[in-house]
Amino acid sequence: MNRYSWFSVLKEGLTGHKGWPRAWRDPEPKPAYDAIVVGGGGHGLSTAYYLARNHGMRNIAVLEKGYLGGGNVGRNTTIVRSNYMLPYSTQFYEFSLKLWENLSHELNYNVMFSQRGQIGLFHSPAARDAAARRANTMRLNDIEAELLSREQLMTMIPHLDYSASARFPILGGILQRRAGTARHDAVAWGYARAADRLGVDLIQNCEVTGILRQGNRVTGVETTRGTILAPKVGLAVAGNTTLLTDMAGLGRMPIESHKLQAFVSEPLKPLLDYVVAFALPGGHFYISQSDKGGLVFGGDLDMYNSYAQKGNLPVVEDVAGCAMALMPCLGRVRLLRHWSGVMDMSMDGSHIISKTAVEGLYLNTGWCYGGFKATPASGWCFASTMAKDEPHELTAAFSLDRFERGLAIDEKGQGPTPNLH
Amino acid sequence: MLRIPCPFCGPRDHAEFTYLGDATVTYPPIDSTDQRAWYEAVYLRDNPRGPHKELWQHVNGCRMWLAVERDTMTHEIKSATAAHPGTRAALAAETAR
Ligand SMILES: Cc1cc2nc3c(=O)[nH]c(=O)nc-3n(C[C@H](O)[C@H](O)[C@H](O)COP(=O)(O)OP(=O)(O)OC[C@H]3O[C@@H](n4cnc5c(N)ncnc54)[C@H](O)[C@@H]3O)c2cc1C
Ligand SMILES: [Zn+2]
Numbered sequence: 001m002n003r004y005s006w007f008s009v010l011k012e013g014l015t016g017h018k019g020w021p022r023a024w025r026d027p028e029p030k031p032a033y034d035a036i037v038v039g040g041g042g043h044g045l046s047t048a049y050y051l052a053r054n055h056g057m058r059n060i061a062v063l064e065k066g067y068l069g070g071g072n073v074g075r076n077t078t079i080v081r082s083n084y085m086l087p088y089s090t091q092f093y094e095f096s097l098k099l100w101e102n103l104s105h106e107l108n109y110n111v112m113f114s115q116r117g118q119i120g121l122f123h124s125p126a127a128r129d130a131a132a133r134r135a136n137t138m139r140l141n142d143i144e145a146e147l148l149s150r151e152q153l154m155t156m157i158p159h160l161d162y163s164a165s166a167r168f169p170i171l172g173g174i175l176q177r178r179a180g181t182a183r184h185d186a187v188a189w190g191y192a193r194a195a196d197r198l199g200v201d202l203i204q205n206c207e208v209t210g211i212l213r214q215g216n217r218v219t220g221v222e223t224t225r226g227t228i229l230a231p232k233v234g235l236a237v238a239g240n241t242t243l244l245t246d247m248a249g250l251g252r253m254p255i256e257s258h259k260l261q262a263f264v265s266e267p268l269k270p271l272l273d274y275v276v277a278f279a280l281p282g283g284h285f286y287i288s289q290s291d292k293g294g295l296v297f298g299g300d301l302d303m304y305n306s307y308a309q310k311g312n313l314p315v316v317e318d319v320a321g322c323a324m325a326l327m328p329c330l331g332r333v334r335l336l337r338h339w340s341g342v343m344d345m346s347m348d349g350s351h352i353i354s355k356t357a358v359e360g361l362y363l364n365t366g367w368c369y370g371g372f373k374a375t376p377a378s379g380w381c382f383a384s385t386m387a388k389d390e391p392h393e394l395t396a397a398f399s400l401d402r403f404e405r406g407l408a409i410d411e412k413g414q415g416p417t418p419n420l421h
Numbered sequence: 422m423l424r425i426p427c428p429f430c431g432p433r434d435h436a437e438f439t440y441l442g443d444a445t446v447t448y449p450p451i452d453s454t455d456q457r458a459w460y461e462a463v464y465l466r467d468n469p470r471g472p473h474k475e476l477w478q479h480v481n482g483c484r485m486w487l488a489v490e491r492d493t494m495t496h497e498i499k500s501a502t503a504a505h506p507g508t509r510a511a512l513a514a515e516t517a518r
Binding site: 242243251252253254255256257303304305306307308312313314347403404416417418419 | 423434443496
């Protein structure tokens with residue numbers, strides 16, 4: 001399989017683009033592997049890649065019930081940042097951001113990581129204090145952060161509503177310059193291609209329907225394409241987590257499945273250079289402009305438990321209201337598409353990367369709204385957990401038993417209310 | 422839009438309601454020191470794909486708490502009753518009259 005380079009682009013350009021080979025194989029599942037990763041989303045694919053790259057495990061497979069990247073990794077609003085508050089989250093997401101910075105080279109695939117900067121707006125003196133505290137926390141962790149005045153914002157993002165009658169008067173913002181966006185599909189495809197090149201079997205249309213155990217040890221999985229044996233099985237199925245942990249007999253989980261919608265407008269000329277977000281009681285909104293010119297934006301969950309990948313109208317109205325409050329110039333812009341994904345909302349708003357009560361069975365879940373930015377670090381740490389059968393130092397605190405031990409990691413201080421994280 | 426048949430107000434758009442979550446969770450008695458029981462009630466959920474019994478409050482209507490049976494895959498709503506057993510009984514007695 002050839003490497004992508006300026007030379008290959010030039011050669012193919014001159015020869016009619018007839019020589020591009022397919023990006024990854026479509027193998028039949030083998031009867032047994034050394035390890036199986038369930039779920040061909042961002043986290044499953046990056047886990048498989050790092051299992052092969054960092055731990056030399058080549059006889060492994062990713063099992064995906066639909067097509068690679070058809071879940072949340074292909075449905076998110078692509079914001080990547082590391083502006084967290086609690087030490088465990090800060091260190092984990094900053095490690096992830098560092099992996100993002102070299103990801104296109106690492107994978108030999110252009111994931112279009114664009115460090116355009118992310119700005120969180122604030123609208124009250126109390127929110128300004130909170131933003132200052134966040135910026136200081138970030139700096140103490142060696143992550144740069146800047147506070148922006150209203151005047152600075154007016155030159156950087158002139159199209160926001162700075163008028164006296166603004167619904168949410170803008171006092172300023174907090175900026176992380178190294179934050180930004182990436183092309184979500186390219187992240188899935190890049191990890192898939194790179195894993196395939198290291199010998200990983202990527203098996204699509206293969207739904208896991210049962211998890212095989214012998215006593216307290218996992219021995220493999222039942223799938224719609226037959227039984228596949230493996231001494232190690234890692235679950236990275238996002239909103240479907242409970243269905244899989246039920247199959248394994250792990251008992252109830254600190255997880256609820258909820259749906260989150262996202263929206264993209266018709267393409268426009270360059271209008272918005274940064275990722276802009278705000279969250280306050282009564283409004284939650286984030287927006288950026290894709291390289292194709294579409295404005296990509298979203299808001300809150302639909303709030304009620306759901307496994308349906310379809311959104312409901314009140315949120316459409318809510319998000320449209322937020323968009324108009326922030327950028328009244330969007331009033332005549334038409335919506336191109338809108339869709340929804342099933343989120344793995346955890347009880348403390350943080351993720352779980354963990355061993356389980358069943359030997360050889362590992363769990364990766366609880367990503368809430370924010371798992372896209374975690375894709376590289378999640379795969380890195382989950383692969384290490386699976387290969388070494390012990391927690392990685394960056395995710396040891398994110399164990400499944402933290403709730404029972406009273407060690408929840410609640411960034412927002414929201415309590416055990418999954419839909420409010 | 423979901424339509425919730427409020428037993429007090431009739432069918433209403435779900436935008437008039439707020440959602441709390443799983444209605445089958447019961448907390449241990451307030452003076453219980455059983456850590457395991459508290460952990461299970463506070464943190465663990467069945468999270469089914471299919472029929473789900475859940476609590477909604479009709480905040481922009483009669484303000485009553487309702488127990489609603491809804492399918493989490495199809496969003497079909499099977500029933501809605503008063504969440505509090507006493508209110509449920511009183512309502513039943515009232516409608517029987
Ligand atoms: C609308 C929206 C906006 C978001 N915005 C952001 C954002 O701006 N920034 C950010 O960081 N995060 C964001 N997220 C969150 C992020 O997308 C997710 O946290 C992350 O993608 C989840 O991990 P994943 O990629 O592995 O999930 P997925 O891509 O959902 O992968 C899970 C896979 O498992 C497969 N699967 C399920 N059951 C089975 C089975 N039985 N057998 C085999 N395969 C199975 C599914 O088909 C799926 O492909 C957003 C999410 C949504 C929905
Ligand atoms: Zn009512």
